[in-house]
Amino acid sequence: MRNKVLSLFSGCGGLDLGFKKAGFHTIMATDVWDVACKSLELNNVADEVICGDVRELDLKKYKGKVDVVIGGPPCPPYSQTRHYLVDKVGGFQDEKAGFAVPEYFRAIKEILPKMFLFENVDGFTFKTYKEPMEFVQEQAETLGYNITYKVVNAANYGVPQTRKRFICVGLKKEIGSFEFPKETHSEKGENGTKTWVTCGDVMSDIDTITEEEKLQRPGSKDYELLLQIPPGENYLYFTEKRGHPNPLFKWKSRYWTFLLKLTPDRPSWTIQASFSNNQGPFHWRNRFLRIEEIKRIQTFDDDYKLAGDFKEQWRQVGNAVPPQLAFAFAEQIKKYL
Structure with a gap:
């Protein structure tokens, strides 16, 4: 029986496609953008695609039906370019997407999956955004999860792109603590790895x-x-x-x-x-x-x-x-x- 996934802030389905290839089954994927939702439907990403504001979703009905929650809340509030926009406030105060990270953890609270994967830009770890990072840590502790997180370079996992992203994985405490997958590639192919894909x-x-x-x-x-x-x-x-x-x-x-x-x-x-x-x-x-x-x-x-x-x-x-x-x-x- 395949492990079941619920996908938030799904976009066109990058996370979902990776999990599908690993044998997971997405029962529900959601995004607020109708064009992205259409892409999810075109590729049969999930049993159900819900197009709408995550704040309006009834998530309690998925409790006990999902093994893993995955998602990357919108990243502009935490991007490096936000530092150059003096007229805009980042983090939770962002007027367009500041609600997204708290909504992600509302889902964790109401569904209580065995595990979750949270993705964002590397700027999420900057001292500028201390409040959101502390929020993630506090929520994980309160809800009974051990979390492991760091910034990874996608090129070190065989992606032909030096794309740095913050990845946080939470496991219910009775399961243990997550160990990040071993990097398979490096710039020069050192320590038994392959060279970066170009x-x-x-x-x-x-x-x-x-x-x-x-x-x-x-x-x-x-x-x-x-x-x-x-x-x-x-x-x-x-x-x-x-x-x-x-x-x-x-x-x-x-x-x-x-x-x-x-x-x-x-x-x-x-x-x-x-x-x-x-x-x-x-x-x-x-x-x-x-x-x-x-x-x-x-x-x-x-x-x-x-x-x-x-x-x-x-x-x-x-x-x-x-x-x-x-x-x-x-x-x-x-x-x-």
């Missing part, structure tokens, strides 16, 4: 550029600069510190992703949730990435269906937990059930 490894068979793509101008007004940037570099290539003879930018004066270009020789940097004309990563052939490419960078199957237009599909993939990362944790979680 962009070239997963994109070489579609390393082309169409006539239509040649007419596009990634980087917008800075397109000509993008053409000069070597693969694996960004706008810092044009700084005095990097030895450029005619510096155009001051050191760290822009977002890291400004004019960022992939290289086939290493994993991608984090795929962002919003598509941009001048924020990368861009392809080393000086073009925008395709949806099929960011799906591979995020380890979605090629035939995984996405609802919506181009930008909506990009947002879904960029927001997702890489299924390969989810699979590694799901395989480890099985050992405790």
